[in-house]
Amino acid sequence: MGKYPAEFLKIKMPLIELIDISKSYDGETVLDEFNLKIKENEFITLLGPSGCGKTTTLRILGGFVTPDTGKVIYQGKDITNLAPNKRPLNTVFQKYALFPNMNIAENIAFGLKISGKSKEYIDDKIKYALKLVNLNGYEKRSVDSLSGGQQQRIAIARAIVNEPKVLLLDEPLGALDLKLRQEMQYELIRLKKELGITFLYVTHDQEEALTMSDKVVVMNQGYIQQMGTPEQIYNEPENAFVADFIGDSNIIDGVMMEDRVVKICNHIFPCIDEGFGRNKPVDVVIRPEDIIIGKPGEGTIDGVVTSNVFIGVHYEMCIQAGGFEWLAQNTTSYPVGTHVSMRVVPDNIQIMNKPQSEDEEAMALDE
Amino acid sequence: MNKKQLFSGPFLAFILCGTLVPLGVIAFYGLTDRSGAFTVDNILSIATPEHAEALLLSLGLALISTVICLLLAFPLGLILKDSKLGQKGFMVFIFILPMWMNFLLRTMAWQVLLEKNGVINNVLGAIGLPALEIINTPAAVVLGMVYDYLPFMILPIYNALIKIDKNVIEAAYDLGANYRQVLSKVIIPLSLPGIVSGVTMVFVPSLTTFAVSNILGGGKVNLIGNIIEQEFTTSFNWNLGAGLSLVMMIFIIISMALIEKFDRNGEGNLI
Known part of the structure; x- marks a missing residue:
């Protein structure tokens, strides 16, 4: 590896780094000097019970929450105070958050139109994204006419057409029924492979975390309890909380x-x-x-x-x-x-x- | 007749007695002369210079009032939506509080305030500013309309704004939109139903009012509502009054149709 110092550096430097992030709401500490490194092209899941700080972490990355202390570093640059619309990340929201006043194609085109892409480029991207999420020909459909699972796929399509380096997913399968959830898990793994981008996934569902992730971060009360591969987390829980929470x-x-x-x-x-x-x-x-x-x-x-x-x-x-x-x-x-x-x-x-x-x-x- | 239909009985009776029968009577008077013979003269009299002028002035003032109300209410709705006080509905309550006071009383209060030797001019004079001479002008009538009808604009717009899912707005930011773009592409299109009902609820009463123009116009601002009122109360020409009322109704229907059309076409690109 010494022969390729540039490559070596690229591997060593994390894509995103959270340094000493603390956040409290009304005196209640949600995150306490939280540190996390996210490598490029990783499927990393924040797993924990509600109130463990996982969603706050995601919102800090998305730019919707400003940490009380600490820094968010993206590719070596401090983006802690950067507005959400200036960040090279896109979010898939828990409740889809599609624009109800637009049809499917307009929803997917939203980010591309904002960044001033040409009509041909946008049309191509819409086609590509719909194919990727297995919803060919849905361009003219209205948001209301889609099922929950389909809406979630469109929300994913809407995020990925912008070619973000990192996709933030906030319990995206939480509102779906079991069968659909399992289907979507495989779909997400496939998407991740095809797109080759970093996925940061937040969930309270341990099965989901173990199925999809390269790396699982188990959180509780604003602290990281254990970090490792799904096998490590399951087979070698490092404390009683992890053992109890996982399986x-x-x-x-x-x-x-x-x-x-x-x-x-x-x-x-x-x-x-x-x-x-x-x-x-x-x-x-x-x-x-x-x-x-x-x-x-x-x-x-x-x-x-x-x-x-x-x-x-x-x-x-x-x-x-x-x-x-x-x-x-x-x-x-x-x-x-x-x-x-x-x-x-x-x-x-x-x-x-x-x-x-x-x-x-x-x-x-x-x- | 099943139970459900039975329950709709009072409502049907109300529609019949409160809407259909009076409309029929108005239509009968409007389309006949004093002797009861059929005529369209009452309708066509809208074209006389006096009536046409009053109608145009009414349309103009109603439009100005509606636009002012909209320009005041929408930013207010945005502020209230994001403020803690606004979310509890307290501030909205404050803004619609005047609605609970008698409408004529409120309008008369403005008359006292705006008079040549009224409160406002006394205060202005005391601090050495020129007197305000807007009483008995269209400006005073617009002021009265805005003051009286503003709550009807605020309430539906506020209700539409607070119903917008916060996640949808965050999603727009997340996809790279700045505040102006979020406003024009997401917030305004999604609050359009509220804007449309607000506009309707301000425009229609402004167009037909005669009380506001009577009190704040001092007989110098003649709106179509005043003319209709005079036909009924002073000239006792019910046929002409009813005829002009029918014309007004047609104008309101046309305005509503235009607003509706605007609502549908305006989706996503209002501004």
């Missing part, structure tokens, strides 16, 4: 006896984590699908099934064992009252330090 999980009090040995509910489980010290209290995360159920005595811990619900692919069962109610998923049904044993492959046990205080809980990974 179902058992978060159990445990004690790290020594390296690679953890005691949960007075039973010894082998694991693969090291470096926690001896007799250290920890949080243990076990995903319900990782619990292997067997006959009593066969596993690490014995228990009794207390509830059993069929939820599609598998059965979701609660198993009372060692004073804790374990959530387990299995394709085999074990009726309520069945005595079973449970064990977990060492690789599937995730050990986390216990937070010392609430503040630390939020700050744990604010690096």
Whole structure:
């Protein structure tokens, strides 16, 4: 890489950088010294419960909210105080926000007309964008005549014809039904690949985040809880919040006896984590699908099934064992009252330090 | 007759007694002479210099008042829409408060204010400024119309403006539009229904008023409304009064049709 210093620099320099961004509304802190780097051509998702600051972050990038402190750097330039209409980013709004007084073609042409493009160019772009979102021939339709999913596609088309470097998407699939949402997820991944631009996506839906993103940023109370690939976030949650928020999980009090040995509910489980010290209290995360159920005595811990619900692919069962109610998923049904044993492959046990205080809980990974 | 139709009974009775029958009576008087024989003379008398002049003056003053009201109400609506006080409706309440006072009383108050030796001229004289001589001129009538009818412009425009989705305005900025472009391409087209009803609600009463011109025009500003009123109350020529009223109705229908057409064609490129 040393041979290509220019390329090297390009890779090293993030496209967008948020530095020490803080924002509070009426004394309530929404973002606290928030830092984020976004690389070019990345599909990055801000994931968190409502009020975690993810939408505020997006609006700061779009220019609709001015941070109290901190800087927004775009390609090395400070754009913190730049008006929204001067920014090289475009937003896809949660409620589509199409112009109801214009037809579909006029909606898509809006940004291009403002920037003074020629009629031929605009017509070409409209055709191209409609094809890209699979809505050929919708030019003359009115906004009202389109379904929610179609309106959302037009909102995306309207944003991308301006060839922004970054597309900001604010829970764009939030108002769609499940089936349509899944379809649109694949559509967005395809669009991202075809356009080759950076997507910054905001959602509270963990499935959406895991499906589409190159990188997921889990947020809570204005802090970043964990940042990583979907696999990292799911398989190696760094704290109880992430483990709890991403998918179902058992978060159990445990004690790290020594390296690679953890005691949960007075039973010894082998694991693969090291470096926690001896007799250290920890949080243990076990995903319900990782619990292997067997006959009593066969596993690490014995228990009794207390509830059993069929939820599609598998059965979701609660198993009372060692004073804790374990959530387990299995394709085999074990009726309520069945005595079973449970064990977990060492690789599937995730050990986390216990937070010392609430503040630390939020700050744990604010690096 | 089912239940739903039964409920519409009072409304139908009202339409019949309050609208259709009176219209029929007006049409009958307008199209007959004193002896009851059919004639179109009452209608055609609009072409006499006296009547035509009054009609033109009425149209002119109504148009000026409407434009002034629009120019006052629209920026006000924009300000109220974005202000915290405006969003709670308090400021709008203040602006429409005068509507709750008797219309004649308000107009008479202006007469007292504007008189040669009225309050305004006394104040102006006290600080050494020349006296204002607009009482009994068309300017005073326009002032009265604007004052009386402004709330009817503010309310529909404000209602239309606050209904515009904030996201839509943000989307326009996001796509590169500056404030002027957001105004002309998004805000004004989307508030057009409010503008149209505001214009209608100011233009029509301004065109037909006789009270404002009586009180603030002092008999020197003769609008078509005054002429019709005189035909009924002083000349007792009901046939001519009714005939001129029919002409007025036609003018109002034409104006409304023009405004409607403007509304439809104006989509997206009003300015």
